[in-house]
Amino acid sequence: MAGIEDQIKEIEDEIQNTVYNKATSKHIGRLKAKLAKMKEEAVNRAMKAGGGGEGYAVKKSGDATVVLVGFPSTGKSTLLNVLTGTQSETGAYAFTTLTVVPGALEHKGAKIQLLDIPGLIAGAAMGKGRGKEVIAVVRNADMIVLLVDVFNEKHVDVLFRELYDAGIRVNVPKPDITIKKTSRGGVRLNAVGTLDLDIEEVRSILTENRIASADILIRGNATQDDLIDAIMGSRVYIPAIIAVNKVDLIDEKDRKKIEEDLTERFGQKPIMISAATGYHMEELKDAIYNALGFIRIFLKPQAGPADMDEPLIMRTGSKIEDVCRKLHRDFVDKFRYARVWGTSVKHEAQRVGIAHNLADEDILQIIIER
Template sequence: MRTSQEILKIFLSSHTLGDVMGVEDKIREIEEELRKTPYNKATQYHIGRLKARLSRLRDEAVKRSSKKSQHNGYSVKKTGDATVVLVGPPSVGKSTILNRLTNATSEVASYDFTTLNVIPGVTEIHGAKIQLLDVPGLIEGAALGKGRGREVISVVRSADLILLVTTVFEIEQLDTLEKELYDAGIRLNIQPPDVRIIKRDRGGIRINKTPNVRMDDTLIKAVLGEYKIHNADIIIREDLTIDRLIDAILANRIYLPSIRVINKIDLIGRDELEPLRGMPDTVLISAATGEGLNDLKEMIFRGLGFIRIYMKPPGRKADLEHPLIVKTGATVADVAERIHRDLKRNFRYAQVWGSSAKHDGQRVGLTHRLADGDILRIVS
């Protein structure tokens, strides 16, 4: 096992190998070194610096692959209340899922890379119009541009929700998909780090952290130093890891919800499915037979964080056929502004019927938070 001094020597030497080694070679070398090195008090500073270097190299590799690409990326006009992208390796049934859920016609075949372009479709779930995009299969190395990876990832970055699609025979591919998206700067099912970095011209590094933060100041400064940040105020409110600190420093990560979709459950026995049930953020389906597709729709609606609000115009009945789709936590002010900015400007009061109201027809103000299924009347 190498000593911390040897680790540091390797790390420092990697800075001077740019003309000799390719970026991918350096990435692999640092990844291997990290795998071999146990994390403890003696090595944590060097591991922190190695991870910072690795993150910089990955970003550099992604940028290089984007420049080398002969394609300009896929351009898809967003429509509806949200956009959901189906991501998966080739031939796992993404096209069949799209065709089942929407009015799209995506070519289906049993060979790899059937989908060479982005195929859009639209489905309606509880009144929400949701755009689904079927993209070419994502393979290992996609973050570095392999298999049109950069074009696919450019579409994923603009999504509101990702469906990670695989089959009952290739469940391990889910880890590959998540790693490729992670390497491309896409973080799934987590919130951004609760860290604020205010760069200064002078004064050194000043760290302000809550009592739950265990990372010591020396390690924080070492990681910041790798990004040439030597004067800044750092406010940390979560017990973060080195990777989360790096994400906060870079401030270029995309944070998206995702659902794991395991297809072709009709091809194995029910007893073989049992170990898969109960997996978090996962739905089991058969695109061929339609089994589980209603569950998938429900998970998409919940994953997007949508709620339905039914408007009641003054003197008329509530429109229960065409709900207004807003995000969980929306207030009366959000709805008023969504309908027309003058409605918020001339607001007098609102009435609410539903689970957010203490009683039917409760009078509320602009800050009242609404719940799914509420009926709302705005008086201006």
């Protein structure tokens, strides 16, 4: 009897060889749902294998946590040392880093925790190498730097595939899908906006997951894969950037070719760097900061000017309530109102409520009960 990895390969081949059209969409949806369950089972089995291992417990700190993900010997440890001053052991051989080494990067007022982890290899999602521990750290990060070197830039494909197989969705928004199982009534599909999925595809996917009756609400468009991810419920959605290291070892022509190739294949321009020489380190810091979606909020006390030197670092989409929780838990309960100066309001010193959305460089004054 074929092992689970062989069965996974058979299904992947069948999906690859089946032309997608209206007549085959239902069948493909069922195969994808079956494949997702099998991969989830394989990953879970790998994570439980050899139970009792310590793993890598890393306490998050700062305004966000960023993990350096790459094959062994791509220069992750050197990069961490350059960006943070942390002394992570380096060497010209694989698996120099045998544990997680944290470092602190301060940039534009933000305190960013960087994690150097053991190299990720093909098969990591299924537990190969130090895949079990490494994947666990990546899943808890706020952002990923995918690091490859100029001689192995094709490793980006492997990294994306391993992260995907481990349930990590890179640079895609979480689909807005609500699934409510019901005891009877079959499958009812409701959509807000244009939806390419039809009810038969949805039923086929749900049937493979042993769901006979459910109310499905999809806001915005969604694919079969999006629906399957929503059913599985174990996916994490993390932004990432691609950095290509050791560019000082090749000429400008080859450097440009690699940059153009990765941009075309992944829809984002990679940061071409040299950790050894410090080339493009500021550009990399800016890319990390921007990918994290930071905004700067300047706090103004009731009496006196705003502190324009040390902003409070928040994330795009933050509300005043989020600021209150970050400052002190009592601020939410005692909140009366706030005044805001900046682009998120129509006029200066506008009075707003706790649900107000803030924008970058807003000045905020919070009034609480005394």
